[in-house]
Structures are given as C-alpha cells and as structure tokens.
Amino acid sequence: MDFEDSPEEAAFRKEVRAWLDANAKKRDGRRQIDPEDMENGAANEMAASKAWQKVKAKAGYARITWPKGMGGIGGTPMQSIIFGQEESKYDVANGGPFAIGLGMCIPTLMAYGDEEAKKRYVWPAVQGDEIWCQLFSEPAGGSDVANLRTKAEKNPDGTWTINGSKIWTTGAQFSDYGIILTRTDPNVPKHKGLTMFYIDMKDPGVDIRPIKQASGGSGFNEIFFTDIKVKDSQRLGAVGQGWTVALTTLMHERLAVGGGTGGGLDVAQLMALARTLELEDGPAIKNAAVREKLADWYVRSAGLRYTTMRTMTALSQGKQPGPEASIAKIVVASKLQDLSAFAMDLEGEAGILQGNEAPMQGAFQGGWLSSPGLRIAGGTDEILRNIIAERVLGLPQDIRVDKDVPFNKIPTGR
Amino acid sequence: MNFDFSDDQKMLKDQARKFLSEKCTTKTVRTVFEGDQHYDANLWKQIAEMGWHGTAIPEEFGGLGLGYLELCVIAEEMGRALAPVPFSSTVYLFAEALLIAGSDEQKKKYLPKVAEGLLIGTFARAEGPGAVLPKNIKTTLKGGKLSGKKIAVVDGPIADFAVVLAQTNEGAGERGLQLCVVDLKGAGVTRTTNTTLDASRGHSDITFDNAAAEPLGKAGEGWSDMQRVLDRAAILMAFEQVGGADVCLAMAKDYALNRYAFGRPIASFQAIKHKLADMYVNNELARSNAYYGAWALSTGARELPLAAASARVSATQAFDYASKENIQTHGGIGFTWQMDCHFYYKRAKETGLVLGPQRAWKDRIVSELETSNA
CATH class of the missing domain: 2.40.110.10 (Butyryl-CoA Dehydrogenase, subunit A, domain 2)
Known part of the structure; x- marks a missing residue:
C-alpha cells in the first residue's frame, strides 16, 4: 500500500511536466475563475479555453484515452488523471466548456454517426473550435427523462421537423451543436418511441433563454425549438432506438471520475470561521457542538478523498473502477448544504447577509444558496440512491405503472 | 498509486474468511452469548494455531512479523464473524502496549506467549x-x-x-x-x-x-503511551467494525429481497432501497478511512493520530447505522432474540465504546486538525 506512481506512471508524469513547462506557466496562487461568469460566456475566458484546448489537442493531451490523430495518445484513464493533476498546477484556462461535448456528445456521435459526420465534427470538437451540449431534460421529464415531449416528425422529403423545449442545458448559450433526444412515436410505450439527433444550435428556430436560479445566477438555460429542420443523416441510431443511444451517452457520463466538489467549501473553511467567532461559552473553535460537527464532516470528506484513491488504484491497475466511485455527489451535496447552514448559524444575525457584507465574503451563504441545485443536478439524491440500490446492490426496480402504456395514454399531472 | 491490499494480503483475507465461516458461525456466537463462558476457548486455540495472534509481532519476539496490513485484513474477518474471542484485547491492546512501551526484556517475556496463544x-x-x-x-x-x-x-x-x-x-x-x-x-x-x-x-x-x-x-508518559496504543487499536478495531457493518448490509439486503409485503419484495420499495444505499455509502466511506489508517499504521506515518481517529469515528458511525437499520429492515422478526440481528447491534455498541466513545475521538480529530493547520 503506497501513494507512489508506478515506474510507467512516473515516466508519464515526467513527460507531461516537461511538456507543460514548455507550453504554460506555473500557477502562482489560485487562478481566479468565477464559474458563473464562465457559464455566462465571459468572452476572454472562453477564448483562452479554446486556445489552450488547441495546444493540447495538437500534442495528444486533449483526450488522452482517444487514439492518436484524434486528440489522444491511446492512453490509459490513469494517464488522463495524471495529466489533470499536473495541469492543475499551471496557469491555464479551464477545459470545462468542452467537458460535455467530449465526454458525452462526441462519444455518442462516434458510436452512432456516419463516417462523414465523424470526419466533420470530431476534430473541431477535440481542439475546442466547436462546443457541444446535451439536450435531454425537459420541463415534463427530469428524473423521468424518457417522459420527454419534444417531437420530431418525419417530412415527406425524408427530413425531420423538431418542435418542443429542453431545460437545464449546461452551456447551451455558447454551444455550436447539440445532441437531442426526441419523441418520434407517441403511440408506443415511452422508452420505445424515442429517437436521437444532432442539431445546429445556431439554427434560427433555436431560442435560448437563461433561467434565473434561486441562487440568483444563471448557469442554465431553457431552450425552445420551433420548426427546426434536420436531415435524416443527423439521426444517431435507428428510429425508436433513442433510449438505447441515450444510455450510451449517460454511460460515458458515469465513467467520468470524480463528481461535484461543492466548490471547495469544506471543513477547512468552517474551521477558519470557527477560529474567528466568539460564542456564548467562548471561542467557537473550542465549543463542543462545533467540534463534533467539524469531525463529522471531516470523516466524510476524508472518506471520499480516500475512496477516490481506491478508484484511482483500480484504474492504475487497469481495472474498472468499483461501485465506490458512485457515492461522491450524494455525500458532497448534502454536506455542503448542512455545513453552510451550520456556519451561518454560528455567524448569528450576520448570517443573513450576503456577498462581501457577510463573514468570509459570504462563502457559506454562497454554498447554502447553491447546494439545493447541487442536490438535484446530474441526478437527484433520490435517483442516485436508486442507482446505488439497483446497480450496486442489485435490488429490484420499483414498479413502473407506465411501463407498457402508450406514451399518449400516460396520465399527466400539472 | 496503490491504495489497496496486495494479492497476498487478499489471499490471507480469503483464508481467514473461509476458516471463520466454518469455525465461527453465528451459532458459535450464540453459544457464548447464551452460555456461562466468556469466550470460545476452542476457537481461540484454533486461531492461535493459524498463527494470527503473532501476525504483526516481530519474529524476534516469537511472532510471524508479517505486518499491520496483514493484521488489518484478519481484523476485518474477525469483525465479520463477531468472533467471541479475546483477540482485540490481547493483540490490538496488550501486545501493542508492550511493543510501544515495553523494554526488550518485557517484550521477550510476554510477546512470544501472545503469539503462541498462551496468554490472554x-x-x-x-x-x-x-x-x-x-x-x-x-x-x-x-x-x-x-x-x-x-x-x-x-x-x-x-x-x-x-x-x-x-x-x-x-x-x-x-x-x-x-x-x-x-x-x-x-x-x-x-x-x-x-x-x-x-x-x-x-x-x-x-x-x-x-x-x-x-x-x-x-x-x-503513561498518558501518551496509552494514546498511542489506542490509536493503533482504533485502526485495527475499525476493520472489525467495517466487517460487521458489511455483514449487516448483506443481511438486510438478503432479507429485503426475500420478504414480500403488499405483493412484492420489500427491496423494491424506495424507502428500503434508499436505506440500504445509505448503509452502502457509510460503509464505503468507513472502509476508505480504515484503509488510510492501515497505511498510516503500516508505515508509522506522522498522520497516524488523525488517520486513527477518522477511521474510528467513521467505522463506529457506519456499524451503528448498519446494525440498527438492519433490524429496522427486518421489521418485528429483527427484534427477536432468535434472530442474529441483535448480536451486531450490540457488538456495534461494544466496539464503539470499548476504546473510548465517539465524542472523545471526534474531539481528537479536531485537535489534530488544529495542530496540523497551525
């Protein structure tokens, strides 16, 4: 048991460091990027992200596990992690805008698209010239994604027309293309009437409107599609096979190691706050209730950190990560909410303030405001528990009353 | 990165599981629980014959000198089996106290007897x-x-x-x-x-x-010597607790899959599924913390006190939760003396208190964090 690189990993790390030294500057302190600004498309940051992505693509570090000539070097997942660890020490732009496209959309296109599409779209996405988004969730289909209503209807000339709306689409406002799951047959049960396409997000029939979140920011969008015309060659997979295609996309999502981090707000910040505050019985850091909470959250954070190391060990040994990789978001999101609320309680009346007026520049208020979203985005706490129960523990699915009912006969609520 | 036990260590673990599943069933536990003996002397003797007592005791003091990672995998299996033998007190506490504070003469006097299973x-x-x-x-x-x-x-x-x-x-x-x-x-x-x-x-x-x-x-130096002994014992005990917690999850799962109510297995109800998912999450976090403790124990790392306290708190919480929700998943039958569920519920509390309560270990975590941040 050790935390050292294997000889091959050490050699790769050395190679990566040398390349980074030649192509980037070492970070001096933390790079200041506001994620919400990022989502809003801050032009400078986007330009920097695209430029850095191009440099990486040329060297085969944009998509390390992909083949040579496609932005990769045919590397291992562990090499990908090593590159990420080293890259984070340098003052380079965030690769976030490409994560969904390269992590989910392009792999789906590579699996189901025709040769022409692959030739046309893969490389521009890899080197960051074109950004992709994923259009699955709808107002009527959140956790129950297959309940979606966006229609694709076939025209006599073989093309398709798409009408409907999607929601919670990360990065739609700066995306060039998207993969979209549509309903092509409402007369069969919901999973059977779906078909996947890719579309041009710059089409005049695409109307992107930011959603103002409860936290005040606008990281997501609602998108309306009015009579979008797509060619049959933009179809990914057979008509009616959209659910199978979507599962491929989502499988790629799950292979991504890590999960939400809760914005780095954790026990260290709560300790820093507790050192500065005075409570009824003396310094907050000496208060037994505070210390108990600090310890509770510390063991969960530490447990996750070492769970990630177990996952990396599996990858390093060429194995698939075990089910332990699936627990991160459940732990992080609730912890962020509870820890932030506890910190605000310690702050007393000052806890009601926000931003720079609040203690520690409102870090805990920020965490508290964003945590409800984190508990929902990318699979709610409840869906993630179902996934653990069903895929890890092998428990049966819940009874699905809509399973064999034609989609247009499924009861709808409000 | 190799944050896992080696193949040899896993093989030792498999052997231990096989041995204990034959020699230490819950019937063995029940016999001690209901009888007037305080341990199973026959099982104790057989475990000694396997050489487990001396796993981490150096060869010069009569042990096998294998190391602490090997002792950790055995501890997990002892915990799974709820082995009714004085293993933790003899090996994790008494022998460790001798190793930490004893003179060479004292080590030579006591440790070979521990290794041979002749001393409790x-x-x-x-x-x-x-x-x-x-x-x-x-x-x-x-x-x-x-x-x-x-x-x-x-x-x-x-x-x-x-x-x-x-x-x-x-x-x-x-x-x-x-x-x-x-x-x-x-x-x-x-x-x-x-x-x-x-x-x-x-x-x-x-x-x-x-x-x-x-x-x-x-x-x-009695207080600091004791604390060092407790830190080491806490890591080993955490493996016992993780082993016990995993059995509780397996029992709850097995029961939920086979118990029907309202016309279907109760394992298909989300109230049960989410409970079991939470057990799984707690158990995995506890396992990862215990692994880090194992690393610290086997290397004598500076982080040992923090690793020990974290492993202790995490494992105590996981075993507590899994053992009580295992009874809940079983419903009324889980609360009967005849079922085994209560053995785990009680062992979870016993292991959670015997090296000092959670409250004290949580305080230790924060004290360690305070000094490491200073």
Missing part, C-alpha cells in the same frame, strides 16, 4: 462513567504495588495479564501517569464479572489491593 491480555483504564481524564485516574502505582479499581475491562474475566493506567504521584495529573503490567491471577487482584450488553464479549471490574505490578514505559 487486556488493557484497563476507565474508573467510572464519563470521560477518562488524567485527573480521574485514582489507581496508584507505588514501589511495584498497584491499588485501585478499574471498571468494565474488556475480557477482564478471562485475561491472564492486564496493562493498567496508574498514577505514580497523587495530584501530579498527567505528569504522574504510567502504564504497568499486572498478573491478574496474582495476589491482591479481585475480579467481578459485569453484566454487559454484548454477552459474547466478557467484561469485569478489577480491584487491585497492593497487587504486584511491573512498570511499563516511563513515569509521566
């Missing part, structure tokens, strides 16, 4: 309810004679020797504390067997009245 040892510190604090240690050690009373000493009824925390200089507090070794069969030692929650692990009060005792380690 334990560790005595608490003298009453509430926190164990230096100022509350009233047992005195003077001129090789020990006087005072210790309570709820694990395996007290059957132990041959105990390491005891004693005061050498009344009123000196921590500066006067020292560990010592006492022959519990000697003159001046009286034991009163306790009635305890977990009857598969015997406990007793022990009164010393001018009992012969040999000092272990230096006077004034």
Whole structure:
C-alpha cells in the first residue's frame, strides 16, 4: 500500500511536466475563475479555453484515452488523471466548456454517426473550435427523462421537423451543436418511441433563454425549438432506438471520475470561521457542538478523498473502477448544504447577509444558496440512491405503472 | 498509486474468511452469548494455531512479523464473524502496549506467549462513567504495588495479564501517569464479572489491593503511551467494525429481497432501497478511512493520530447505522432474540465504546486538525 506512481506512471508524469513547462506557466496562487461568469460566456475566458484546448489537442493531451490523430495518445484513464493533476498546477484556462461535448456528445456521435459526420465534427470538437451540449431534460421529464415531449416528425422529403423545449442545458448559450433526444412515436410505450439527433444550435428556430436560479445566477438555460429542420443523416441510431443511444451517452457520463466538489467549501473553511467567532461559552473553535460537527464532516470528506484513491488504484491497475466511485455527489451535496447552514448559524444575525457584507465574503451563504441545485443536478439524491440500490446492490426496480402504456395514454399531472 | 491490499494480503483475507465461516458461525456466537463462558476457548486455540495472534509481532519476539496490513485484513474477518474471542484485547491492546512501551526484556517475556496463544491480555483504564481524564485516574502505582479499581475491562474475566493506567504521584495529573503490567491471577487482584450488553464479549471490574505490578514505559508518559496504543487499536478495531457493518448490509439486503409485503419484495420499495444505499455509502466511506489508517499504521506515518481517529469515528458511525437499520429492515422478526440481528447491534455498541466513545475521538480529530493547520 503506497501513494507512489508506478515506474510507467512516473515516466508519464515526467513527460507531461516537461511538456507543460514548455507550453504554460506555473500557477502562482489560485487562478481566479468565477464559474458563473464562465457559464455566462465571459468572452476572454472562453477564448483562452479554446486556445489552450488547441495546444493540447495538437500534442495528444486533449483526450488522452482517444487514439492518436484524434486528440489522444491511446492512453490509459490513469494517464488522463495524471495529466489533470499536473495541469492543475499551471496557469491555464479551464477545459470545462468542452467537458460535455467530449465526454458525452462526441462519444455518442462516434458510436452512432456516419463516417462523414465523424470526419466533420470530431476534430473541431477535440481542439475546442466547436462546443457541444446535451439536450435531454425537459420541463415534463427530469428524473423521468424518457417522459420527454419534444417531437420530431418525419417530412415527406425524408427530413425531420423538431418542435418542443429542453431545460437545464449546461452551456447551451455558447454551444455550436447539440445532441437531442426526441419523441418520434407517441403511440408506443415511452422508452420505445424515442429517437436521437444532432442539431445546429445556431439554427434560427433555436431560442435560448437563461433561467434565473434561486441562487440568483444563471448557469442554465431553457431552450425552445420551433420548426427546426434536420436531415435524416443527423439521426444517431435507428428510429425508436433513442433510449438505447441515450444510455450510451449517460454511460460515458458515469465513467467520468470524480463528481461535484461543492466548490471547495469544506471543513477547512468552517474551521477558519470557527477560529474567528466568539460564542456564548467562548471561542467557537473550542465549543463542543462545533467540534463534533467539524469531525463529522471531516470523516466524510476524508472518506471520499480516500475512496477516490481506491478508484484511482483500480484504474492504475487497469481495472474498472468499483461501485465506490458512485457515492461522491450524494455525500458532497448534502454536506455542503448542512455545513453552510451550520456556519451561518454560528455567524448569528450576520448570517443573513450576503456577498462581501457577510463573514468570509459570504462563502457559506454562497454554498447554502447553491447546494439545493447541487442536490438535484446530474441526478437527484433520490435517483442516485436508486442507482446505488439497483446497480450496486442489485435490488429490484420499483414498479413502473407506465411501463407498457402508450406514451399518449400516460396520465399527466400539472 | 496503490491504495489497496496486495494479492497476498487478499489471499490471507480469503483464508481467514473461509476458516471463520466454518469455525465461527453465528451459532458459535450464540453459544457464548447464551452460555456461562466468556469466550470460545476452542476457537481461540484454533486461531492461535493459524498463527494470527503473532501476525504483526516481530519474529524476534516469537511472532510471524508479517505486518499491520496483514493484521488489518484478519481484523476485518474477525469483525465479520463477531468472533467471541479475546483477540482485540490481547493483540490490538496488550501486545501493542508492550511493543510501544515495553523494554526488550518485557517484550521477550510476554510477546512470544501472545503469539503462541498462551496468554490472554487486556488493557484497563476507565474508573467510572464519563470521560477518562488524567485527573480521574485514582489507581496508584507505588514501589511495584498497584491499588485501585478499574471498571468494565474488556475480557477482564478471562485475561491472564492486564496493562493498567496508574498514577505514580497523587495530584501530579498527567505528569504522574504510567502504564504497568499486572498478573491478574496474582495476589491482591479481585475480579467481578459485569453484566454487559454484548454477552459474547466478557467484561469485569478489577480491584487491585497492593497487587504486584511491573512498570511499563516511563513515569509521566503513561498518558501518551496509552494514546498511542489506542490509536493503533482504533485502526485495527475499525476493520472489525467495517466487517460487521458489511455483514449487516448483506443481511438486510438478503432479507429485503426475500420478504414480500403488499405483493412484492420489500427491496423494491424506495424507502428500503434508499436505506440500504445509505448503509452502502457509510460503509464505503468507513472502509476508505480504515484503509488510510492501515497505511498510516503500516508505515508509522506522522498522520497516524488523525488517520486513527477518522477511521474510528467513521467505522463506529457506519456499524451503528448498519446494525440498527438492519433490524429496522427486518421489521418485528429483527427484534427477536432468535434472530442474529441483535448480536451486531450490540457488538456495534461494544466496539464503539470499548476504546473510548465517539465524542472523545471526534474531539481528537479536531485537535489534530488544529495542530496540523497551525
């Protein structure tokens, strides 16, 4: 048991460091990027992200596990992690805008698209010239994604027309293309009437409107599609096979190691706050209730950190990560909410303030405001528990009353 | 990055599981629980023959000298099996105290006997309810004679020797504390067997009245020596707790899959699925924390105290949760004496208190964080 690189990993790390030294500057302190600004498309940051992505693509570090000539070097997942660890020490732009496209959309296109599409779209996405988004969730289909209503209807000339709306689409406002799951047959049960396409997000029939979140920011969008015309060659997979295609996309999502981090707000910040505050019985850091909470959250954070190391060990040994990789978001999101609320309680009346007026520049208020979203985005706490129960523990699915009912006969609520 | 046990260690674990699944069924546990013996002497003997007692004891002191990672995998299996033997008190506490504070002569005197399974040892510190604090240690050690009373000493009824925390200089507090070794069969030692929650692990009060005792380690270092012993024991005990917690999850899952209510397996209800998912999450976090403890223990890392306290708290919480929700998943039948669920519920509490309560270990986590951040 050790935390050292294997000889091959050490050699790769050395190679990566040398390349980074030649192509980037070492970070001096933390790079200041506001994620919400990022989502809003801050032009400078986007330009920097695209430029850095191009440099990486040329060297085969944009998509390390992909083949040579496609932005990769045919590397291992562990090499990908090593590159990420080293890259984070340098003052380079965030690769976030490409994560969904390269992590989910392009792999789906590579699996189901025709040769022409692959030739046309893969490389521009890899080197960051074109950004992709994923259009699955709808107002009527959140956790129950297959309940979606966006229609694709076939025209006599073989093309398709798409009408409907999607929601919670990360990065739609700066995306060039998207993969979209549509309903092509409402007369069969919901999973059977779906078909996947890719579309041009710059089409005049695409109307992107930011959603103002409860936290005040606008990281997501609602998108309306009015009579979008797509060619049959933009179809990914057979008509009616959209659910199978979507599962491929989502499988790629799950292979991504890590999960939400809760914005780095954790026990260290709560300790820093507790050192500065005075409570009824003396310094907050000496208060037994505070210390108990600090310890509770510390063991969960530490447990996750070492769970990630177990996952990396599996990858390093060429194995698939075990089910332990699936627990991160459940732990992080609730912890962020509870820890932030506890910190605000310690702050007393000052806890009601926000931003720079609040203690520690409102870090805990920020965490508290964003945590409800984190508990929902990318699979709610409840869906993630179902996934653990069903895929890890092998428990049966819940009874699905809509399973064999034609989609247009499924009861709808409000 | 190799944050996992080696193939050899995993093989040892498989052997231990196979051995214990044959030799230590829950029937074995029940026999001790319901009988008047405080442990299964036959199982104890067979485990000694396997050489497990001496896993981490160096060869020069009669052990196998394999190491702590090997002892961790055995501990997990002992925990899974709820083995009703004085393994943790003899191996994690008594032997570790000798290794940490003992002179070469003392190690040579006691450790080979531990390794051979000829000596049952334990560790005595608490003298009453509430926190164990230096100022509350009233047992005195003077001129090789020990006087005072210790309570709820694990395996007290059957132990041959105990390491005891004693005061050498009344009123000196921590500066006067020292560990010592006492022959519990000697003159001046009286034991009163306790009635305890977990009857598969015997406990007793022990009164010393001018009992012969040999000092272990230096006077004034008793408290820190004890803390080092507890840290090491906490990591090993965390593996026992993780093993027990995993069994609770497996029992709950098995029952939920086979119990039908409202026309379907209760495992298909989200109320049950989410409960089991939470058990899984807690167990995995506890396992990862225990692994880090194992690494710290095997390498003697500077992070050992923090790793130990984290492993301890995480494993105690996981075993507590899994054992109580296992009963809940079983419903009424889970609350009967005839089912095994209550053995785990009680063992979870016993293991969670025997090295000191969560509250104290949580405080230790924060103290460690405070010094590491300073």
